[in-house]
Amino acid sequence: MFDFKDKVALITGSSRGLGKSIALNLAKYNCNIVINYLNSKEKALELQKEILSKYKVKCLCIKADISNEIEVKNMIDEIIEEFNHIDILVNNASIAIDTTFEDKTVSNFKKILNTNLIGTFIVSKYVSKYMNKGSIINISSTNSIDTYYPYSMDYDSSKAGINILTKNLAIELAPNIRVNAVAPGWINTDMNKDMDIEFKNKEIDKILLKRFANPDEIANTVAFLASDYASYINGEIIRVDGGINN
Numbered sequence: 001m002f003d004f005k006d007k008v009a010l011i012t013g014s015s016r017g018l019g020k021s022i023a024l025n026l027a028k029y030n031c032n033i034v035i036n037y038l039n040s041k042e043k044a045l046e047l048q049k050e051i052l053s054k055y056k057v058k059c060l061c062i063k064a065d066i067s068n069e070i071e072v073k074n075m076i077d078e079i080i081e082e083f084n085h086i087d088i089l090v091n092n093a094s095i096a097i098d099t100t101f102e103d104k105t106v107s108n109f110k111k112i113l114n115t116n117l118i119g120t121f122i123v124s125k126y127v128s129k130y131m132n133k134g135s136i137i138n139i140s141s142t143n144s145i146d147t148y149y150p151y152s153m154d155y156d157s158s159k160a161g162i163n164i165l166t167k168n169l170a171i172e173l174a175p176n177i178r179v180n181a182v183a184p185g186w187i188n189t190d191m192n193k194d195m196d197i198e199f200k201n202k203e204i205d206k207i208l209l210k211r212f213a214n215p216d217e218i219a220n221t222v223a224f225l226a227s228d229y230a231s232y233i234n235g236e237i238i239r240v241d242g243g244i245n246n
């Protein structure tokens, strides 16, 4: 369907979860892949092995904390040394620390903003220097738009920041780089593995499709936005949530 032959994509936080699905999906369409990870080295190396064995593409695997400017700069230098360009950036890496309001701390709030929001800014800043023509896709969340779950107010704030960052980057990087965000609803990944079953069932009840998303369903939207089929979509926040009846 899509063809990303000779293109290079960096997917932050692609050792597992949605990032992994995005990496596999882009590789399936002939894209060279850079897997970025922080802690899950084994999983990242396994994914690299899987991509190299299944698809005729190149695949690098680089450890870097996206909230650390020096580490990001070193990662981009390593990619440029290997490929000389980057065409697709998916800012996917993110953390959440859901707690009651009472248990929220300034230090954790800053940690979440540093990773999710500032990290997206840092990686976009360094990658865009090497993008002649390309596409940046930021992974936001429907929590950035709908406020109904104060346990994740810090995470939701970081994602709302990503939405406005997306729109500003689209202005700053036009006309050669398109910048969009995907705002998924609930996805079946590790992020939700410890979710209370009663809460989960209530959430599923609000979703018109009566289930959480499979990561591949979000990865398909990302591939579409990265492709020329989306050549006139820019500065948008696209919900992919199965339809919600609140």
Ligand SMILES: NC(=O)c1ccc[n+]([C@@H]2O[C@H](COP(=O)([O-])OP(=O)(O)OC[C@H]3O[C@@H](n4cnc5c(N)ncnc54)[C@H](OP(=O)(O)O)[C@@H]3O)[C@@H](O)[C@H]2O)c1
Pocket: 012, 013, 014, 015, 016, 017, 018, 019, 036, 037, 038, 039, 040, 041, 064, 065, 066, 067, 091, 092, 093, 094, 095, 115, 119, 139, 140, 141, 142, 183, 184, 185, 186, 187, 188, 189, 190, 191, 192
């Ligand atoms: N799951 C959902 O229901 C849901 C809903 C809406 C939006 N989203 C968004 O979708 C994206 C993926 O979520 P997910 O559910 O796949 O999350 P996940 O399973 O928790 O995976 C998070 C990924 O981010 C990486 N990461 C975290 N901090 C990092 C850092 N400082 N530097 C580099 N990598 C880092 C992790 O790498 P290591 O394991 O190597 O540390 C991991 O690969 C996120 O942006 C999330 O906010 C998720």
